[in-house]
Every structure is written in C-alpha cells, then in structure tokens.
Amino acid sequence: MVRIAAIGDNVTDCYVDRGTMYPGGNCVNVAVWAARAGAETAYVGQVGDDERGALLCDALAAEGVDTTRVRVVPGVTSRTVVRHIDGDRYFGATDKGVRVFTPTVEDVNFVAGFDLAHVSYCSELDHVVADISRHVAVSYDFDDRIRTRGAEKLLRHVTVAAFSGSHLDDDDAADVVSWAHSCGARWVILTRGGLPAHVSNGTRVEQATPRPITAVDTLGAGDAFIGRVLVGIVSKTPLHLLAGNAVKAGAQACLEPGGFGHGKDLTDDDGGLQRLLAVRAN
16 A cells, blocks of 8 residues: 655645635645555644645545644635636635644654655755655655755755756756756656646656646645555656656646635624635736
C-alpha cells in the first residue's frame, strides 16, 4: 500500500460570486487526490474551531484521508477570495487565520511512518523541511519559486520537487528541470497550465500533454496532477504511465468545482470575508 502524508497549508476557497465555499489548499488537495488514486493518506495541519474548519475536516474524512494529526484551535480557518473567468480561477486576498503552525516531534514521527511527506511553500514550514527529510522522503511544491536562493537550499533536502511555470517555453522548462536536479531533487514535476507538463526521474523526461476538456473550474488541477505523480513514484509505476495517469487526474479536477468538491453555502459569520473583499478593492 502506498502511504503519503501531507503536512502544512489548508484554506477555504470562497467563491464570492457564486456564494459557495470549498475546502482546499495545496497539501489538502494533494492528500485527497493521492487518496483517490488508491493511496493511504493523511493530512497534518491546523484549522480554527469554526464552520470552515469543520467543513475541511468533514471533507477529508469523506475522502478517506486520516485527520488524526489535525489540530482544531480557537480562531478562524484560513480563507481566500476566488473569482472565475471562463472556468479559470483568480485569487484575491487571503486571511491565513490559524493555519501556520510548528510541527511537534509527534507530528514528525507520525509522517515518518509514511513513504513520502508532502509540503508546500504556502505551509511556511521551510525551517523544518531538513528535519523532516531525515525521517522520510519529502515532496515539496515550490509553485513559481524557480532559481531562487531559498529554493536551492531546500532542494538539497527534497526528493520530489514540483514547480508551476505556465510562462515557460519548452527550452526554459527543460532548463528548470535540469537546474532542480542539479540542486539535489531526484524527481522533478513542472506543470505549465495548458502546455505539456514535464515529469523527470533524472534520467528521462516525460512530457504530459493536457487532455482537451471544457473546464468547469481549473482550481486544484495542478495539485491533482502532483498527487497522482506521487502515487506513481512510490508505487514505481513506469514513467510514461505515471505521467499519463497524472494528466487524467488533472483533467478530472477541472470537471468539478473547488479543489475536490464538497462545497457549502458561503457564510461570513465574523465579517472577515468582507474585509478581504475590501483589500482586493483597494
């Protein structure tokens, strides 16, 4: 059985124009999509004791993701404003709420029991990645943090490095993959929106062309792609099949709203959403 733990960020994606909110966040989405691919998964993180925190925990439980190490603390669960144009999502202001936390020894020991631990730059856990990597292989989503000093330092401790680069042409994409490997990553994932993604094991690079679909919502497609690649890596799936499965997962993510569905009527019980909208307006 493939076992993958995600440790770090979560968020409530607030679709203000549709009046709906969805559980999400890179680490949450990756855990869910890895679970949908048949892996045993867990999420380690922190949410508030509010309706959004309950939504996230309930959705994870419904997807079969272990929430044993999810902290529920006084405060608000992270939320961000999301708007759409022709299916593509655009992020507005974000309230981090209580999502930023420091893992305990027990948290690290917990993820050490898995095949892989996934972290994202949004998790603000860069200071503990080296320690986690001493216990378990680490997957890290750098998003668009390419060729930065911070990324180079982290890559020394990362087994699987994921990047987002829709602005990169094929030559630039190949250079990014080579750079990440030279800094220490054994596997590199580079998604490029509607352009072919690159998945590399250090010996060979597979280009995965997105499937033509009519997207309902592109939010979470990259996370679904990453989650499916991680399952393939741990299960030692041949590279071409691994990439093909990831493309299917990314396409599937575009056919449902939110990172993985589980929408609920949008509420603003503390006025925080209105404050976020005001930030966007300014």
